[in-house]
Amino acid sequence: MILIAAADLNNGIGFKNSLLYDIPEDKKFFKEKTIGGTVIMGRKTYESLPVKPLPKRQNIIMTGNNDKIFEDAVSIHSTEELLEFISGIPEDKVFVIGGAEIYSKLLPFCSTAYITRIYSTRSADRFIPDFDTLENWKPVEKSEIKEYNGIRYQFIKYSKKITLDNWKMM
Ligand SMILES: NC(=O)c1ccc[n+]([C@@H]2O[C@H](COP(=O)([O-])OP(=O)(O)OC[C@H]3O[C@@H](n4cnc5c(N)ncnc54)[C@H](OP(=O)(O)O)[C@@H]3O)[C@@H](O)[C@H]2O)c1
Numbered sequence: 001m002i003l004i005a006a007a008d009l010n011n012g013i014g015f016k017n018s019l020l021y022d023i024p025e026d027k028k029f030f031k032e033k034t035i036g037g038t039v040i041m042g043r044k045t046y047e048s049l050p051v052k053p054l055p056k057r058q059n060i061i062m063t064g065n066n067d068k069i070f071e072d073a074v075s076i077h078s079t080e081e082l083l084e085f086i087s088g089i090p091e092d093k094v095f096v097i098g099g100a101e102i103y104s105k106l107l108p109f110c111s112t113a114y115i116t117r118i119y120s121t122r123s124a125d126r127f128i129p130d131f132d133t134l135e136n137w138k139p140v141e142k143s144e145i146k147e148y149n150g151i152r153y154q155f156i157k158y159s160k161k162i163t164l165d166n167w168k169m170m
Contacts, residue, residue: 001040001086001109003096004033005128006153007115012124014099017048020122023148030097033114037093038086041089042102046070060085062102079105100126111160113137119145119152136161 006026014020035056043063046052052073053059059073062082068075076082086094089140096106107129115131131137141157 001094001096001106001111002033003021003103003107003110003113004030004116005103005113006030007128008124009121010124011127011130012122013103014126015050015122015124018045019048020124021118021120022052023049023118023153025146026153027149028114029114029116034097036083037095038044038089039095039097040076040082040086040102040106041097042099043068045097045099045102046073048099056134061141068077072160083109084108095167100128103128107146113158113160115158117156119154131156131158143170 005013006019006021008020012020020148021140034054037058038058039054040060040062044059044064046059046061053070059070060076061070062076062083063074064077074085076085096103096110109156113131116126132139137158137160139156140159141155143155145152146156147153
């Protein structure tokens, strides 16, 4: 699985069920990476989307509510059910797209992360771990630093080093 997120210098990703920043090239990057694939999101992130479901992608929505039906999307009710559901899909076509709760629960199953690092800070109430200090993760690709409306940002790809422990989980 591939985790994809935009996080600022505090690792903030959201506030009041909205994104913190609106950077057109980041949206384009997200679209280019995920289009044609399967995207996994939490119910709260799904509700925050301006367009639902995300077009040209298989949308999976995680919810504990068995009665909740999402049009043109798949509802999944546990991590175990999710792992079973995606077992036939190539790993590089499955994207974990948030929010904080889903990133945290699915991080152990991810081997790549695309983080758009935004070199700024804003009030946030949702965060991701800091991939620069996360054990077994290392940056493998960095774009140049870009700027939009005075906000600097950079696309960074991280990979997880395979250890005996996480190899046993696979
Ligand atoms: N910057 C970024 O890249 C980015 C990306 C995505 C989202 N965000 C932001 O993140 C925030 C939302 O994140 P969040 O942490 O509040 O919510 P979330 O992760 O989007 O959704 C949480 C919900 O997912 C369901 N869930 C969680 N674990 C589950 C499991 N194991 N099995 C089944 N269902 C499960 C539950 O739904 P029920 O309550 O229905 O049971 C839970 O309330 C927003 O501010 C959003 O804008 C930022």
